[in-house]
Amino acid sequence: MANSLLEMDDLRISFFTPAGEVKAVNGMSCALNQGEVLGIVGESGSGKSVSVTALMKLLVRPGKVVGGGIKFDGRDILAMSSKEMRGVRGKDISMIFQDPMTSLNPVFTIGNQLIETIRTHTGMPKKEAADRGVKMLAQVGINNPEKRMKQFPHELSGGMRQRVMIAMALSCSPKLLIADEPTTSLDVTIQAQILDLIKKMRDETGAAVILITHDLGIVSEICDRIMIMYAGRIVESGSVDDIYYSTAHPYTKGLLGCLPGSSKGVRAPLKAIEGNPVDLLDMPKGCGFASRCGECMKICLRENPPSFPIGEGHVSACWKHVPVNASEVRP
Amino acid sequence: MGRKISEKEKLEGELEISKQANPFSMMLNIHDAAPATEEEKASRIKMRESTTYWQDAKVRFMKNQMALFSLGIIAALAIFAFVGPFLSPYKYDQQIRGSERLSPCLAHPFGTDNLGRDLLVRNMIGTRISLAIGVFCSIIVLVLGTLVGASAGYIGGWVDNLVMRGCEIIYSVPDILIIIILQISLKNFLDNTFPNMALGSAMFSIFIAFAMLYWVNMARMVRGQVLSLKEREYVLAAKAQGASGGWIVRKHLLPNAVGTIIVTAMFQIPSAIFTESFLSFMGLGASAPMASLGSLANSALSGLSSYPHWMFFPAMLIALIIFAFNNFGDGLRDALDPRLKE
Amino acid sequence: MLKFVSFRLLSSLVTLFLVITATFFLMFLVPGGPFLSEKINAATLAQINKKYGLDQPVYVQYGNYLKNLVKGDLGISFKRRGYTITEIIAEKFPVSAKLGALAIICALLVGLPAGMLAATKRNTVVDRIIMAVCTLGIALPSFIVSTTLLYILGMQFKVLPVIGLETPRNYIMPVFALSLSPTCYITRLLRSSILDIQGQDYLKTARAKGLGEQVVLFKHALKNALIPVITYMGPMVAGILTGSLVIEKIFSIPGLGKYFIDSIEGRDYTLIMGTTIFFAAILIVANLIVDILYCLVDPRIKY
Numbered sequence: 001m002a003n004s005l006l007e008m009d010d011l012r013i014s015f016f017t018p019a020g021e022v023k024a025v026n027g028m029s030c031a032l033n034q035g036e037v038l039g040i041v042g043e044s045g046s047g048k049s050v051s052v053t054a055l056m057k058l059l060v061r062p063g064k065v066v067g068g069g070i071k072f073d074g075r076d077i078l079a080m081s082s083k084e085m086r087g088v089r090g091k092d093i094s095m096i097f098q099d100p101m102t103s104l105n106p107v108f109t110i111g112n113q114l115i116e117t118i119r120t121h122t123g124m125p126k127k128e129a130a131d132r133g134v135k136m137l138a139q140v141g142i143n144n145p146e147k148r149m150k151q152f153p154h155e156l157s158g159g160m161r162q163r164v165m166i167a168m169a170l171s172c173s174p175k176l177l178i179a180d181e182p183t184t185s186l187d188v189t190i191q192a193q194i195l196d197l198i199k200k201m202r203d204e205t206g207a208a209v210i211l212i213t214h215d216l217g218i219v220s221e222i223c224d225r226i227m228i229m230y231a232g233r234i235v236e237s238g239s240v241d242d243i244y245y246s247t248a249h250p251y252t253k254g255l256l257g258c259l260p261g262s263s264k265g266v267r268a269p270l271k272a273i274e275g276n277p278v279d280l281l282d283m284p285k286g287c288g289f290a291s292r293c294g295e296c297m298k299i300c301l302r303e304n305p306p307s308f309p310i311g312e313g314h315v316s317a318c319w320k321h322v323p324v325n326a327s328e329v330r331p
Numbered sequence: 332m333g334r335k336i337s338e339k340e341k342l343e344g345e346l347e348i349s350k351q352a353n354p355f356s357m358m359l360n361i362h363d364a365a366p367a368t369e370e371e372k373a374s375r376i377k378m379r380e381s382t383t384y385w386q387d388a389k390v391r392f393m394k395n396q397m398a399l400f401s402l403g404i405i406a407a408l409a410i411f412a413f414v415g416p417f418l419s420p421y422k423y424d425q426q427i428r429g430s431e432r433l434s435p436c437l438a439h440p441f442g443t444d445n446l447g448r449d450l451l452v453r454n455m456i457g458t459r460i461s462l463a464i465g466v467f468c469s470i471i472v473l474v475l476g477t478l479v480g481a482s483a484g485y486i487g488g489w490v491d492n493l494v495m496r497g498c499e500i501i502y503s504v505p506d507i508l509i510i511i512i513l514q515i516s517l518k519n520f521l522d523n524t525f526p527n528m529a530l531g532s533a534m535f536s537i538f539i540a541f542a543m544l545y546w547v548n549m550a551r552m553v554r555g556q557v558l559s560l561k562e563r564e565y566v567l568a569a570k571a572q573g574a575s576g577g578w579i580v581r582k583h584l585l586p587n588a589v590g591t592i593i594v595t596a597m598f599q600i601p602s603a604i605f606t607e608s609f610l611s612f613m614g615l616g617a618s619a620p621m622a623s624l625g626s627l628a629n630s631a632l633s634g635l636s637s638y639p640h641w642m643f644f645p646a647m648l649i650a651l652i653i654f655a656f657n658n659f660g661d662g663l664r665d666a667l668d669p670r671l672k673e
Numbered sequence: 674m675l676k677f678v679s680f681r682l683l684s685s686l687v688t689l690f691l692v693i694t695a696t697f698f699l700m701f702l703v704p705g706g707p708f709l710s711e712k713i714n715a716a717t718l719a720q721i722n723k724k725y726g727l728d729q730p731v732y733v734q735y736g737n738y739l740k741n742l743v744k745g746d747l748g749i750s751f752k753r754r755g756y757t758i759t760e761i762i763a764e765k766f767p768v769s770a771k772l773g774a775l776a777i778i779c780a781l782l783v784g785l786p787a788g789m790l791a792a793t794k795r796n797t798v799v800d801r802i803i804m805a806v807c808t809l810g811i812a813l814p815s816f817i818v819s820t821t822l823l824y825i826l827g828m829q830f831k832v833l834p835v836i837g838l839e840t841p842r843n844y845i846m847p848v849f850a851l852s853l854s855p856t857c858y859i860t861r862l863l864r865s866s867i868l869d870i871q872g873q874d875y876l877k878t879a880r881a882k883g884l885g886e887q888v889v890l891f892k893h894a895l896k897n898a899l900i901p902v903i904t905y906m907g908p909m910v911a912g913i914l915t916g917s918l919v920i921e922k923i924f925s926i927p928g929l930g931k932y933f934i935d936s937i938e939g940r941d942y943t944l945i946m947g948t949t950i951f952f953a954a955i956l957i958v959a960n961l962i963v964d965i966l967y968c969l970v971d972p973r974i975k976y
Binding site: 056058086087088089090091094095097099102103104105106107108116117120121152154165168 | 873874875877878879880881882883884885888892893896897970971972973
Binding site for chain 2: 696702820960
């Protein structure tokens with residue numbers, strides 16, 4: 001793990017709302033190697049977006065990192081000044097968002113926004129930056145890039161705009177690309193194209209990718225590793241094969257059960273996970289998933305399960321996976 | 332309930348807890364692996380009580396101190412304007428010989444004017460006119476604007492086009508000019524038709540003009556709301572079930588737009604009061620002996636250096652009225668439509 | 674763009690035509706004609722009416738009025754003998770225009786920075802003070818502001834001249850009174866629209882690109898936040914125009930506004946008509962400019 005690009009250690013993030021402290025991320029640890037594609041999967045409110053927002057240091061009030069650490073490329077992100085951080089954003093770590101319809105500024109041309117990014121981090125002359133911009137657009141599969149540079153975002157389709165966002169994010173050859181639900185608001189056919197593009201860009205640039213999604217179906221196609229989050233905690237992580245074929249955590253099983261066509265019978269009805277997510281404002285003790293879990297035990301109501309290794313690089317935070325022959329485990 | 336059970340659990344597991352004194356070591360108890368009951372699981376989920384739109388709005392409004400304070404001012408002004416004149420020993424047009432141009436004193440707290448009329452009662456009457464204009468105007472706006480806007484938006488096509496063109500024209504000419512032209516042209520007609528009206532023809536044409544002009548904003552807004560709501564699924568569903576146009580507007584469209592409608596009507600009150608006082612100040616509103624706050628300020632202008640209190644009281648009252656209604660409207664908007672909150 | 678401008682121009686002309694027509698026929702409703710109030714005998718009255726073409730049927734008069742209007746002739750003043758309306762407007766309007774332009778410039782120069790300041794310092798003392806002043810400034814009608822200023826600065830302390838527009842010092846009070854409410858309005862509008870935009874995804878993108886707060890605010894947020902302010906410019910010009918009527922009266926400024934009010938009291942019908950049409954034309958032009966500006970700032974507007 002010494003040469004990992006990104007390390008998060010017991011990250012804790014809370015939102016201080018008038019109603020009280022909302023614990024959005026509750027002790028999240030993970031590591032990401034260079035060039036690796038990590039999928040973070042979870043439902044809304046599981047803390048997946050918040051954790052990467054903290055990684056970009058873009059959390060706004062009332063959100064605040066209340067514990068833990070983030071190391072990127074050997075540097076302590078949380079200790080960086082806002083000026084240092086600006087040098088990292090867009091240059092070393094870039095990010096694309098869920099809704100390409102709203103994530104480009106409507107009153108500036110594509111070219112303007114693309115050139116701006118390049119010049120901020122490289123200080124290139126305008127002409128050169130424009131050439132680079134055109135090249136980036138061509139690289140993400142936009143035809144007639146010179147013309148697109150002069151167009152406004154509303155003149156492009158959603159898929160096109162997401163391509164522009166990817167071009168912009170990769171224009172300064174970042175070491176890490178964060179894609180926060182990049183395909184959620186796109187048509188299914190476009191979704192596949194965008195995912196292919198992300199994969200292709202990873203192969204070409206060697207950038208590591210964090211792909212955030214609530215859709216287990218899409219991560220399997222491009223991810224090396226998957227982390228499942230629930231109620232601000234990582235409940236299971238492992239390789240794609242681990243998650244799909246040696247599913248350990250009851251929540252992950254539930255998620256997989258929700259995928260259409262995952263059941264044996266062709267006409268089997270879609271399954272849903274029963275119940276509601278826990279109240280992050282007033283988290284009960286024990287496992288966050290306990291109330292919806294079909295295999296819930298007494299201890300699950302009382303103690304939060306630590307992560308138990310169940311295979312090579314495969315861990316599950318569930319009391320079911322307490323090593324059978326070990327009477328002592330590290331919490 | 333949930334808490335109780337987990338407390339009990341805790342007692343049972345006391346043995347384990349004592350062993351947890353060493354934080355890095357934890358013995359696992361075989362009882363812990365027993366399945367939890369449904370009850371235990373369910374107790375962990377707390378459902379917040381759902382509140383209705385109006386309850387929510389009321390809570391939000393009551394929290395807004397500025398809006399509550401403004402509501403208090405409005406109530407006080409209403410008492411001042413509608414109850415005050417009955418308690419006063421003078422009438423608004425009563426000229427008291429020998430009491431001309433008095434400074435504020437015990438008998439005349441606001442002083443008297445150059446004809447010896449008590450200014451307190453005249454200011455009360457003026458406030459009454461302002462409030463009446465405001466309320467009248469907002470009712471007109473509410474009824475006419477909603478009706479026109481909803482039908483234009485719902486019917487669409489050339490009706491919509493015609494109404495919106497009309498709105499545009501009315502909108503692009505300043506209301507003050509239209510009112511002035513109306514006043515001049517309607518004066519004789521009104522004087523002949525209603526010869527003994529206390530308000531005077533100028534004031535009456537202000538009412539007419541407001542009724543004619545001020546529905547525009549509301550109509551535009553309601554139309555916009557209707558157009559955006561029209562395409563929603565539940566309206567489509569109602570249509571599919573054979574609901575009639577009027578029924579859809581009443582049952583589906585208006586209830587959804589009601590917050591915005593109330594707020595728009597509310598904001599019409601200060602702007603109507605403002606326009607009336609402005610016109611009266613220019614001598615185009617209430618005619619003597621009737622008093623409005625604007626005309627009181629107007630007649631104070633010539634004696635400003637010697638009798639500043641003539642100006643002070645009506646000016647204060649106008650500012651207070653507009654201030655209170657503006658803030659009340661702001662509070663109402665924040666309460667009824669939190670999306671619009673600044 | 675050209676198509677849009679010509680379409681808007683055309684619809685402006687239609688609006689203006691309708692305003693002219695409505696004004697003409699409303700004024701025609703006034704019974705007795707403009708000379709009835711004057712103490713002259715019937716024969717003279719008939720003679721004068723004939724001279725001004727007032728004895729002809731209404732449609733002929735209307736046609737004549739339109740014909741003259743196209744030539745820029747708004748008729749002659751019935752009260753200020755020997756002057757045409759066009760001459761009077763040409764004489765009086767520059768005074769009002771100067772005052773109005775100064776007020777607009779002041780409103781923008783103060784309102785925009787104040788709005789940005791309040792937005793960036795949201796929920797601080799600075800923001801609260803600015804917002805409190807604005808709430809007050811919007812609630813105070815211009816005639817109250819100007820009479821208060823007039824009394825305190827002009828009459829009690831005698832630091833500023835109270836009438837006319839001879840020296841630059843004369844401008845201080847009228848311009849302040851005219852621009853106070855639009856300034857406050859612009860401040861509030863810009864503040865709330867900047868705060869509104871703070872939650873937009875494209876600002877998140879801009880920050881995620883590593884842009885500095887200054888660039889995010891001044892480039893990405895401001896251009897979007899200005900759109901509602903531009904929309905307000907039309908009503909603002911109208912407000913300043915009508916505001917000038919009362920301000921010119923209070924400070925005895927020899928502008929078109931004061932002359933207009935006087936002509937209402939004097940029942941100078943052609944002048945009332947001419948000035949109304951002129952004011953309406955100014956506003957229509959102002960709205961046209963605002964619409965074009967709007968298109969330049971917001972590329973999403975379809976033309």
